[in-house]
Amino acid sequence: MIRLSATFRLAALVALTVAGLSLLGMAAQYRLVSMRLHEQTERLLAADLGGLAALYEQRRIIALREAIDYRVETSGGGEMLLLMDRQGQVLAGTRKAWPGGLAPVGAGFAAEPAVEFEDSGTRWLGVARELPGGFPLLVARSLGPVDGTLKALRRGILGLGLVMLAAGAGVGWLAARHVIGRIQRVNALADRVAAGDLAARLLGPQSDDEFGQLEAHVHAMLDRIETLNRATHRLSDTIAHELRTPLNRMLQKLQEVRGQDEVTGALKAEMRQAIRVFDALLDISRAEADKGAGGLVPVDLSALVAEVWDLYQPAAEERGLVPAAEVAEGIQVLGDRSLIAQMLSNLLDNALKYARPGDDLRVTLAEGGDRPVLSVADTGPGLPPEIAGEAFERFVRGTRDQAKPGHGLGLALVSAIAARHGARLTLPPVERGLTVQIAWPRLAA
Numbered sequence: 288m289i290r291l292s293a294t295f296r297l298a299a300l301v302a303l304t305v306a307g308l309s310l311l312g313m314a315a316q317y318r319l320v321s322m323r324l325h326e327q328t329e330r331l332l333a334a335d336l337g338g339l340a341a342l343y344e345q346r347r348i349i350a351l352r353e354a355i356d357y358r359v360e361t362s363g364g365g366e367m368l369l370l371m372d373r374q375g376q377v378l379a380g381t382r383k384a385w386p387g388g389l390a391p392v393g394a395g396f397a398a399e400p401a402v403e404f405e406d407s408g409t410r411w412l413g414v415a416r417e418l419p420g421g422f423p424l425l426v427a428r429s430l431g432p433v434d435g436t437l438k439a440l441r442r443g444i445l446g447l448g449l450v451m452l453a454a455g456a457g458v459g460w461l462a463a464r465h466v467i468g469r470i471q472r473v474n475a476l477a478d479r480v481a482a483g484d485l486a487a488r489l490l491g492p493q494s495d496d497e498f499g500q501l502e503a504h505v506h507a508m509l510d511r512i513e514t515l516n517r518a519t520h521r522l523s524d525t526i527a528h529e530l531r532t533p534l535n536r537m538l539q540k541l542q543e544v545r546g547q548d549e550v551t552g553a554l555k556a557e558m559r560q561a562i563r564v565f566d567a568l569l570d571i572s573r574a575e576a577d578k579g580a581g582g583l584v585p586v587d588l589s590a591l592v593a594e595v596w597d598l599y600q601p602a603a604e605e606r607g608l609v610p611a612a613e614v615a616e617g618i619q620v621l622g623d624r625s626l627i628a629q630m631l632s633n634l635l636d637n638a639l640k641y642a643r644p645g646d647d648l649r650v651t652l653a654e655g656g657d658r659p660v661l662s663v664a665d666t667g668p669g670l671p672p673e674i675a676g677e678a679f680e681r682f683v684r685g686t687r688d689q690a691k692p693g694h695g696l697g698l699a700l701v702s703a704i705a706a707r708h709g710a711r712l713t714l715p716p717v718e719r720g721l722t723v724q725i726a727w728p729r730l731a732a
Contacts, residue, residue, distance in 0.1 A: 301459025
């Protein structure tokens with residue numbers, strides 16, 4: 288089913304509204320003109336009958352014959368006059384026979400009722416009467432001029448309707464483009480914010496209208512969200528930074544404790560795990576803080592991926608996985624070598640942690656349509672459905688995976704490092720397992 292754009296729908300609505308109202312007005316005008324022309328024809332017909340009645344009062348049939356003969360000589364063809372005798376012979380008139388299907392109605396010279404009839408392709412409005420003594424009389428006026436005028440008026444209305452439709456479509460298109468353009472500005476901002484750029488704002492001065500107020504409200508909302516987001520991250524960074532140092536000191540003190548190796552060993556393991564969590568939080572914060580900043584250098588991504596894979600391939604085989612890698616050569620990106628290695632290591636660690644013996648583990652680096660694409664895929668259990676939309680948030684873990692070690696910071700760090708490099712991170716749908724794709728900005732020549 289074809290979906291029409293909002294611009295087209297709005298333009299069509301304006302055009303149809305303008306054309307519809309115009310046609311209604313012109314239809315009313317057409318009706319009024321038609322009525323006036325018919326009334327004028329009826330008045331002329333009544334005047335003809337009145338004149339003939341006056342002559343009939345003076346000299347009866349003889350005066351009617353003379354008057355009709357005179358009218359025949361001077362008429363321009365818009366009149367039909369016919370007087371016949373009792374035997375049906377024409378005494379005077381503009382035609383040689385009585386029109387078929389038309390019978391005299393009533394007597395005298397009354398103008399009502401008048402009837403419409405057709406003769407030789409022309410419509411007429413006439414009165415057929417029978418005068419005293421059995422003399423049929425027909426007086427009619429041609430409706431040809433009326434029909435011609437109405438036909439020309441219909442052509443004019445049709446042409447004007449088409450012009451109004453085109454004009455309405457043009458005006459509607461311009462208005463719709465203006466309105467939709469303003470809406471698209473806000474939509475583009477929403478897309479940037481949805482992609483993670485909370486600092487995005489609409490450029491240019493804001494107009495003093497409803498759209499300007501909408502933009503101001505959106506900016507105020509984003510300012511508030513950004514402030515709250517910074518406060519939340521600052522709090523977590525402060526906690527991580529402030530607790531990391533005393534934990535390290537406590538760990539050093541435990542090194543001096545003797546005679547309780549089992550207790551101290553467990554305490555040391557817990558404290559090292561907490562320190563790793565704080566280190567991961569600080570790494571995420573540093574990557575997010577450096578997003579869009581400089582300091583990146585050309586990195587041979589192909590060589591780096593191959594090096595990291597060489598470290599993890601034996602571990603994958605040891606766990607019973609089926610590892611495979613396809614790494615295109617010569618792909619370079621602008622980045623931080625250590626951060627990229629850390630990102631790939633996190634993805635491979637996740638795969639090793641959750642995949643089961645016999646599952647596939649595949650790393651692919653290839654040239655995409657407009658960007659090089661790094662992909663890490665496994666055929667393990669995949670993401671739990673309840674966290675599919677929050678996989679890259681901090682401390683997000685599925686109920687199914689609570690028994691496994693970890694704190695839900697691995698994919699959050701991957702997301703932060705990808706954002707640091709301007710890469711697009713996606714989770715394409717797969718039938719089985721989990722696939723993470725990272726599309727890197729192409730390195731300019």
